Amino acid sequence: MSHPPEQTHIDSVGTYVKILLALLVATAVTTAVSRVDLGAFSTVVALGIACVKMLLVALFFMHLRHSTKLTRLVVLGGLLWLAILLLLTLTDFATRGILGVPGK
Amino acid sequence: MADHAPTETLALRVQFDTEAQQKDAATLGMWLFLITEIMFFGGMFAVYTVYRSWYPDVFAIASSSLNEIIGALNTGVLLLSSFTMVLAVRAGQLGQQKAIVMFLILTLLFGGVFLGVKAYEWNQKFEEHHIPGQAAFHLDGVLPGDQGHAQLFFSIYFAMTGLHALHMVIGVGILLILIVQARKGRFSASYYTPVDVAGLYWHFVDIIWIFLFPLLYLIDRHLVK
Amino acid sequence: MITAAAQEREHYLNASYGLKSWLLTKDHKRIGLLYLATITLFFFIGGAFATLIRVELLTPQGDLVSSETYNKLFTMHGVMMIFFFLIPSIPAVLGNFFLPMMIGARDLAFPKLNLLSWYLLVVGGLFSLYAMLAGGVDTGWTFYTPYSTTYSNGYVIATALGIFIAGFSSILTGLNFIVTIHRMRAPGMTWFRMPLFVWAHYATSLIQVLGTPVLAVTIVLLFLERVFHLGIFDPARGGDPVLFQHLFWFYSHPAVYIMVLPSMGVVSEIISTFSRKAIFGYRIVAFSSVAIAVLGFLVWGHHLFVSGQSLYAGMVFSFLSYFVAIPSAIKVFNWTATLYKGSISFQTPMLYALGFIGLFTIGGLTGLFVAALGIDIHVTDTYFVVAHFHYIMVGGALMGYLGGMHFWWPKMTGRMYPEGWAKLSALVIFLGFNLTFFPQFILGYLGMPRRYHVYPPEFQVLNVLSTAGASVLAVGYMIPMIYFIWSLRYGKEAPANPWGATGLEWQTSSPPPVHNFEETPVVTHGAYDYASLMAEEAEVG
Numbered sequence: 082m083s084h085p086p087e088q089t090h091i092d093s094v095g096t097y098v099k100i101l102l103a104l105l106v107a108t109a110v111t112t113a114v115s116r117v118d119l120g121a122f123s124t125v126v127a128l129g130i131a132c133v134k135m136l137l138v139a140l141f142f143m144h145l146r147h148s149t150k151l152t153r154l155v156v157l158g159g160l161l162w163l164a165i166l167l168l169l170t171l172t173d174f175a176t177r178g179i180l181g182v183p184g185k
Numbered sequence: 186m187a188d189h190a191p192t193e194t195l196a197l198r199v200q201f202d203t204e205a206q207q208k209d210a211a212t213l214g215m216w217l218f219l220i221t222e223i224m225f226f227g228g229m230f231a232v233y234t235v236y237r238s239w240y241p242d243v244f245a246i247a248s249s250s251l252n253e254i255i256g257a258l259n260t261g262v263l264l265l266s267s268f269t270m271v272l273a274v275r276a277g278q279l280g281q282q283k284a285i286v287m288f289l290i291l292t293l294l295f296g297g298v299f300l301g302v303k304a305y306e307w308n309q310k311f312e313e314h315h316i317p318g319q320a321a322f323h324l325d326g327v328l329p330g331d332q333g334h335a336q337l338f339f340s341i342y343f344a345m346t347g348l349h350a351l352h353m354v355i356g357v358g359i360l361l362i363l364i365v366q367a368r369k370g371r372f373s374a375s376y377y378t379p380v381d382v383a384g385l386y387w388h389f390v391d392i393i394w395i396f397l398f399p400l401l402y403l404i405d406r407h408l409v410k
Numbered sequence: 411m412i413t414a415a416a417q418e419r420e421h422y423l424n425a426s427y428g429l430k431s432w433l434l435t436k437d438h439k440r441i442g443l444l445y446l447a448t449i450t451l452f453f454f455i456g457g458a459f460a461t462l463i464r465v466e467l468l469t470p471q472g473d474l475v476s477s478e479t480y481n482k483l484f485t486m487h488g489v490m491m492i493f494f495f496l497i498p499s500i501p502a503v504l505g506n507f508f509l510p511m512m513i514g515a516r517d518l519a520f521p522k523l524n525l526l527s528w529y530l531l532v533v534g535g536l537f538s539l540y541a542m543l544a545g546g547v548d549t550g551w552t553f554y555t556p557y558s559t560t561y562s563n564g565y566v567i568a569t570a571l572g573i574f575i576a577g578f579s580s581i582l583t584g585l586n587f588i589v590t591i592h593r594m595r596a597p598g599m600t601w602f603r604m605p606l607f608v609w610a611h612y613a614t615s616l617i618q619v620l621g622t623p624v625l626a627v628t629i630v631l632l633f634l635e636r637v638f639h640l641g642i643f644d645p646a647r648g649g650d651p652v653l654f655q656h657l658f659w660f661y662s663h664p665a666v667y668i669m670v671l672p673s674m675g676v677v678s679e680i681i682s683t684f685s686r687k688a689i690f691g692y693r694i695v696a697f698s699s700v701a702i703a704v705l706g707f708l709v710w711g712h713h714l715f716v717s718g719q720s721l722y723a724g725m726v727f728s729f730l731s732y733f734v735a736i737p738s739a740i741k742v743f744n745w746t747a748t749l750y751k752g753s754i755s756f757q758t759p760m761l762y763a764l765g766f767i768g769l770f771t772i773g774g775l776t777g778l779f780v781a782a783l784g785i786d787i788h789v790t791d792t793y794f795v796v797a798h799f800h801y802i803m804v805g806g807a808l809m810g811y812l813g814g815m816h817f818w819w820p821k822m823t824g825r826m827y828p829e830g831w832a833k834l835s836a837l838v839i840f841l842g843f844n845l846t847f848f849p850q851f852i853l854g855y856l857g858m859p860r861r862y863h864v865y866p867p868e869f870q871v872l873n874v875l876s877t878a879g880a881s882v883l884a885v886g887y888m889i890p891m892i893y894f895i896w897s898l899r900y901g902k903e904a905p906a907n908p909w910g911a912t913g914l915e916w917q918t919s920s921p922p923p924v925h926n927f928e929e930t931p932v933v934t935h936g937a938y939d940y941a942s943l944m945a946e947e948a949e950v951g
Contacts (some may be wrong), residue, residue: 091278101268105261108398112257115403123407127399134395142271143388149209151592152216159220162620163227165707167234170656173711173723174235185721199925200517200594210519210593217585221623228627228657232642235653317647318639333647340640344631 090147100141107134196376208378215382219389222352226393229345233400236341240334241405246326247338248404250315252306256402259302260394266295267391274384277377285380286367292387293360296353303350307343315339342401349397352390359383421824421921436521437924442507443822444528449495449503450891452535455542456490459483461884464846464877470870472863480863481548482564488551490542493573494535496807497580497665500672501587501618502531504814505611507822509587511915511922512605514596514931519589523582530579538572541565550861552662555643555654559635567633574629577622580668584618587611596914598933605913605937606695610675613699617664617671617706625661628654652718659710667706670770670802671699673810674741677763680813681745683911684760685752688938691744698737705734715786724783731781738774742767757909758832762813765840769805773798776851791861794854800847812839812890820904824921825897831889839886845879910947912938 111130119126140146145153178185193199201207237244273288314321317336324335363383366372372380422439432440463483466474475483506524510517518524541547547564549557558566591612595604632654634640641647643654682689689695711719711727745767754760776798780786789795820826849872854860858869865873907916918927935942 091275094272094275097268097271097275101264104264108257108260108264111399111403112253115253115399115406118407123405127403128396131396131399135392138267138388138392138395142267143385148212152213155213155216155220158620159223162220162707163223163230166224166227166624166660167231169708169711169726170231170235170653170660171238172726173652173656173714173719174650175238176720176722178720180721182721185724200515200519200521202930206593210589213592214520214585214589217588217619221581221585221619224620225623225627228624228631228660231657232631232653235650236648240648317641333641333644336641336647337649340634340642344634344640344642348627348630 090144092141092144096141100137104134104137107137195371196378204375208381211378211382212385215385219385222389222393226345226348229341229348230396230400233341233345236334236337237400237404240331240337242408243327243331243334244338245405245408247315247324247335247342248402249406250313250324251342251402252309253402253406255302255306256398259299260398262295262299262302263391263394266292266299267388269295270384270387274377274381277372277380278374280374280377282367282370282372285372285377286364289360289364289367289380293357293364296357296360296387300350300353300357303346307346310339310342317343345397345401349390349393352393356383356387356390359386419919420923421919422924423824423921425924434525436517436525438506438510438517438521438524439822439922441524441528442503442505445498445502445506445531448528448532448535449498452490452494455539456487456495457884457887459487459490460880463487464880466863467865467873468877470865470867470873475863477863478548479546481550481861482542482546484861485547485550485564486542489538489547489569489573491803492551492665492669493576494531494538496669496803497576498531498583499669499807499811500676500814501583501611501614501668502527502579504607504676504811504818505587505614505672506583508818508915509608509611510590510594511918511926512608512913513591513594513599514914514927514933515590515594516925516927516930518586519594520586524586527579527582527586530582531576534572534574534576534579536572537575538569541568541572544568552658553632553654554658555632555635555651556645559632559643566636570629570632574626577626577629580618581622584615584622587615588619591615596931596933600933602693602696603933603936604696605675606678606689606692606699607672607675609696610671610678610699613703614668614671616700616703617668621661621664621668621707624657625665628657628661631657652714655714655717655719656710659713660707663710663713664703664706666799666802667702669807670810671702673766673807673814674699674738676810676814676817677745677766678741679911679913680759680763680817681748682938682940683817683909684755684757684763685749686910686940686944687748687752688936688940689744690747690750691740692936692938695741695744698740701737702734705730705737709734709781712781712786715783716790728781728783732778735774735778735781738770742771742774756833758827758829758836759813759817759909761833761836761840762809762816765836766806766809766813769801769809769843773801773806776801789854791859792854793850793858793860796860797847797850797854800850805843805847809839809843812836815890815894817909818915819894819897820908821915821920821922823898823901824904825901826904826908827890827897827901828893831893835886835889835893838882838889842879842882842884842886846876846883847879849873849875849879910943912940912943 107130111127114126115123139156145156196204197207201210269288269291273285273292276284276288310316314323316322317340322332322336324332327335360383363380422437432444435441462475466472466480472480545565547566547569549562549564549566553566553570591608631642635642641649643649643651645651678689678695709727709731711723712731715724780789780795780798816827816832853869853872856869858865904920906919914931917931
C-alpha cells in the first residue's frame with residue numbers, strides 16, 4: 082500500500098564517532114593535498130574528497146542507509162538536476178567561438 | 186462518521202492513518218525541501234563553475250588570499266556540530282529527554298562558533314580591501330586588467346558564504362525553538378520528528394559547506410606559495 | 411448560498427462560520443476557495459494592463475501612453491499573469507480542492523503548510539502590486555541584466571521580492587502534493603488507478619520543486635547585484651549578462667509546463683467524462699506528463715538563440731526542443747482517439763476541452779517553428795512569439811482552467827451554473843481569443859517587434875483586429891464571473907454526480923463533507939471505468 086515499514090535502526094555512538102573522525106581526517110587531507118601539484122587533477126581530487134565527505138554525512142548522519150528507496154531516489158533526482166543545470170549551462174560557456182563562426 | 190481517530194495527537198494528525206505514515210511523510214517532505222535547497226545553492230554553484238573555468242589563474246590567486254587553516258578548522262567545527270546533532274536525534278530515538286537538550290545546546294554552540302569565525306573572516310576581507318564593487322578594491326599579484334575578474338571571485342565568495350551563513354542563522358533559530366520545546370518535555374521515543382527533520386536540515390547545510398570549503402579556499406594552492 | 415436541503419446536511423462550507431474559520435482553516439477545500447478569490451483578483455489586474463496595451467496599439471503612434479509607461483504596462487501584465495495567476499491557478503484551486511479527494515485522502519499531507527502557501531501568494535502579490543502602484547517596473551517580466559541591475563529606475567527589487575515570496579508558495583504546494591500522492595492514497599488506489607488529473611499534478615509538482623528554487627536564487631543574485639554592485643553580470647568586470655538569462659530560463663521554461671500540464675490533466679478528465687469512455691492509452695498519457703516535466707528542463711536555451719549564446723549551445727537546445735513536443739503530441743492523439751466512437755455530449759466543460767485541443771495544437775506547432783534556429787532569427791522578439799505563447803497560455807491553459815471550473819463548480823458549491831449562458835460565453839471567448847491572437851502571428855511574421863508601443867502604419871489593420879478581439883474576449887471573461895456568483899444563490903441545486911463521471915470526488919456529496927468521505931473508500935477498479943458504470947446503469951434502468 083502506501084504505508085512504509087517502520088524504521089527501528091538506532092546506530093551506536095561509536096559508529097558516529099568513527100564517521101566524525103573520518104570526516105575530520107578527510108578535511109585535513111584535502112587541505113594538505115591542495116598544496117601538492119597535481120595539475121588538472123587537483124580539482125578532481127578536491128571534489129572527490131568532498132563527495133566522500135558528503136556521502137558519509139548523508140548515509141550515516143542523515144540515516145540515508147536506513148531510508149526508503151523513495152528517499153534515496155529523491156536525493157539522486159536532486160543531484161541529477163544539479164548536474165543538468167551545470168552541464169547544460171556549460172554547453173554555452175565552454176563552447177564560445179569553437180565553431181569558428183564569427184560572433185558565435 | 187469518518188473512521189479516523191476522533192482526537193489529534195502530535196504523533197497522529199487527523200489526515201494520517203498511522204503514526205508511521207505521518208513520520209514517513211514528514212521525513213519525505215524534509216528531503217524534498219532539501220533538494221529544493223540543492224537547486225537553490227546550485228544556481229550559485231553554476232555561476233562559480235562558469236567564472237572559475239573562464240578565469241582560473243585569477244581565481245587561484247584570489248583563493249589564496251583566504252586563510253585555509255582557519256577555513257579548515259571552521260570546517261571541523263561544523264562537522265562537530267553535525268556530530269552533536271545526530272547524537273541529539275539518537276537521544277530522541279531513545280527517549281532520553283535530558284540528552285536531547287544537551288546535544289541540541291552543544292550543536293547550537295558549535296554553530297555559533299562557526300558563525301563567529303565567519304564574521305571574523307569577512308571582516309578580514311573588508312580590511313584587506315577585497316570587497317567587490319568598492320572603489321578601493323585591490324588584489325595583490327593580479328594585473329590591473331584582471332582586477333575585475335578578481336572582484337568576481339569575491340562576489341561569489343560573499344554571495345555563497347553569505348547565503349550559507351543565512352541558512353546557519355535560520356538553523357540556529359530552529360535549534361533555539363527545539364531546545365525550548367525539548368526542555369518542556371515535548372519529545373519522546375514515540376515523537377521526536379521535529380528533532381529528526383531539523384537534523385536533516387542541519388546536516389544539509391553542513392554538506393554545502395563541505396563543498397564550499399575546497400571550492401573557495403583551496404583553488405590550486407600549489408600554484409601560489 | 412446554501413439551499414435548505416444542503417443546510418440540513420453538514421459539509422465543508424457550513425461546518426463553521428466567521429472570518430477566522432476561513433483565514434485559519436486547514437481544510438484543503440477552503441484553501442482552494444481562498445486561492446480562487448486571490449487569483450481571480452490578480453487575473454483582472456493583469457487583464458487591466460492588457461486592456462491598456464491593446465488600446466494603445468489601436469494607432470501606430472504612441473499617443474495614449476509614453477514609451478516608459480508602455481514598458482511598465484507589458485512588464486506588469488506579464489508579471490501578474492504568469493506569477494500570480496497562471497502558475498498558481500489550477501494546482502492551487504482545483505488541485506488543492508480535488509487531489510486529496512481523487513486519491514481517497516482526508517486532506518493533503520501538510521495542511522498548515524498549505525495555508526502558509528496561500529498567505530505567501532497573497533503577500534507576494536501585495537508586494538508586487540505595491541510596486542506597480544508606487545510607480546511600476548519596466549524591465550519586462552524577464553528582468554534581463556544589465557538593465558534590471560544597473561540602469562532601470564523602476565521598482566525592480568519590490569517586484570522581484572514579490573515574485574520570490576510567491577515562488578515559495580509554489581514550491582510548498584508542489585512539495586505537499588508529492589508527499590500526498592506518494593503516501594496518502596486510499597487502499598486499492600494504486601498508481602495506475604489514479605485519475606490523469608493527479609498524474610498531471612504530480613508532474614507539475616516535480617517541476618515546481620526542482621525549478622522554482624533556481625528562479626529564487628536568480629532573484630537573490632539580481633538583488634545582490636543591484637544593491638551591492640557585486641559584478642556577477644557586469645561585462646566591465648568580466649561578468650556575462652547571458653549567465654543571468656541561463657539561470658532565469660532554467661526555471662522559466664519549465665514554468666510554462668507548470669502552467670499547461672494541470673490544464674492537460676483537466677482536459678483528460680473532461681474528455682473521458684463527456685465521451686463516456688476511458689482515456690485511450692491511459693498509461694502512455696500518464697507517462698507523457700512526467701516526460702513533459704523532465705524534458706521541459708532540457709530546452710531553456712531556446713530562449714537565448716540570439717542572445718550571444720554559443721552556436722553550439724543553440725544547436726543542442728534546438729535539437730532537444732523538438733523532443734519536448736512529442737509527449738504533448740501524444741496526449742493530443744490520445745484525446746482524439748478517446749473521442750472516436752465515444753458517446754459525446756457538448757456541455758460547457760467539453761466545449762472548453764475541445765477548444766483547448768485545437769488551440770493548444772496551434773500554439774504547440776508554432777513552438778516548433780520558433781525552435782528552429784533559422785526561423786527564430788526572423789521571428790524572435792516579434793509578435794509571432796507573442797501569439798505562440800498566448801495560444802498556449804490563454805487558448806490552452808486558461809481554457810483548461812475555465813473548463814475545470816465549470817466541470818467541478820457543482821461539486822465545490824452544490825450549485826449548477828446556467829448552461830445556456832455558459833455555452834454562450836465559451837463561444838464568445840473562443841471567437842474573441844482567435845480574433846485577438848491570430849492576427850499577431852501575421853504581424854510577427856511581417857516584422858512587428860514585441861514590446862513596442864509604436865509601429866509602422868501598414869500594421870494598423872491587423873492591430874485593430876487584435877484589439878477588437880481583445881474587447882470581445884474581455885466580455886467573454888466577464889460573463890462567467892457574473893453567472894458563477896449568481897449561481898451561488900440562484901443556481902439549481904447540484905446532485906452528487908451531475909455529469910455521471912467516474913472518480914472518487916463524484917462519490918461524495920455536493921458540497922463534500924469536511925473530511926471528504928463518510929468512510930475511507932476502498933478502490934477496486936481503474937480511473938475511467940465507464941464500461942462498468944454504463945453496465946450498472948443498464949441493469950438498473
